[in-house]
Amino acid sequence: MAILDIRQRSGYLFLGVVLGHILLISAQVNSKSGVPLLEVVTFGVFSELQRTLSGGVGGIRGVWGNYVGLRHVKAENDELKRQLAAAQITMQEQRALADQARNLQKLLELRNRVALTTTGAEIIGAAASPDFRTLTIDKGTRDGLRPDMAVIAPAGVVGRVVVPSPRSAKVQLLIDRNAAAGVIIERTRAQGVVVGGGDDRLQMQYVSEASDVAVGDLVVTSGIDTIYPKGLPVGRVESVEKNGPAFKRIVVKPAVDFTQIEEVLVVLTPTPAKEAAAGVSE
């Protein structure tokens, strides 16, 4: 293979760079520490570029929408959308409270009845690589955001904060391959875990073959993962199949259309399970 003669200058350079990458990967794989510093710094710098570009794109879209298009109708529509979003969030909270009331574990229910404290955030960027499903939002540690805070939209769960920088944060979407959430089937209270597949569907796993699950059932968060508050819609069951002797294979269509969301809410209130875990550690 004369064309791949590694003894050429570029060949040695290639070997050196590849070796550097392997060392870099090895160092991270062996490490058990949190977020790499390089990731935080790079993300923080680049999110500013994303913010600027998003502002430019937003400005152009705003000019078109507000001055060239139907100006008053657009403003009225935006206001109605805000009101609808607020009403849907309230409805979600009411649904969560109603679920708790039906539950026999009243002591835990009392702790879960605390209303959610949220902060609104605008999406300013998407993932830099198509292999990862993340978004960048315009709120960060200055606004009280911390890793593992739940991010929701009026329709349901969006994901969780993974890398907060001072003025922005990276949100891992629930459909990312590394994402997961504890859930229950609202109708039958069958428990399981939804995991992302990297596409636009979720897989609900660890649901017993004996459980009652039907197509169209609403899947809501169970709250046991200490990230997502209990009772938030995750999606609806799209298909149910037998998967071996013990479990079902369940595909869930997410409640949120991840390609359409523009604004999200970050839940600042710790979940009761997280508070309990913090209390135990103290």
Next chain:
Amino acid sequence: MRAAGVFLAVVAALALQTTLARYLVKGTVAIDLVLVAVVYVALTSGPATGLLTGAFAGLVQDALSSPLIGIGGLAKTTVGFLAGVIGTQFIVSQPLPRFVVFFAASALHAVIFMGLYMLLDLRNFGTPYAAVAAQSTANALVGVIAFQVVELLPGAVERRRAAKTRLRR
């Protein structure tokens, strides 16, 4: 000067990927504009520039989106080097050969990227053949169009100037 151009091309691709892709790309169709930029630079500038561009672009992309920095960099370094070698050894000046190179580069990138993640037991990609084929095709189309646009633009300017000169006479 060339390094600055390459740097700007990669940053522009990243900016487009993170900003505009959200509005343009729907569902599961995903175009890796950064990979397209790396292969483009490699084909036009050779293996050394290709691998360095791939390393830089991949590391930045990893730092922005991946939990593990280096895998995307390694994949893009390899792809940039091999695309550069092919660009210097073969005539890749027609749309069809370019399409093949972009397609093969995207497929190779996916194999290295997903293979390393699965080898390290960090992610499970299932059986992503259809997704890889779709992404490779989309990347190849974008790459070929980018080449055509870049090559046509200077000619178009000259033709316009010539037409204006003729009108004045």
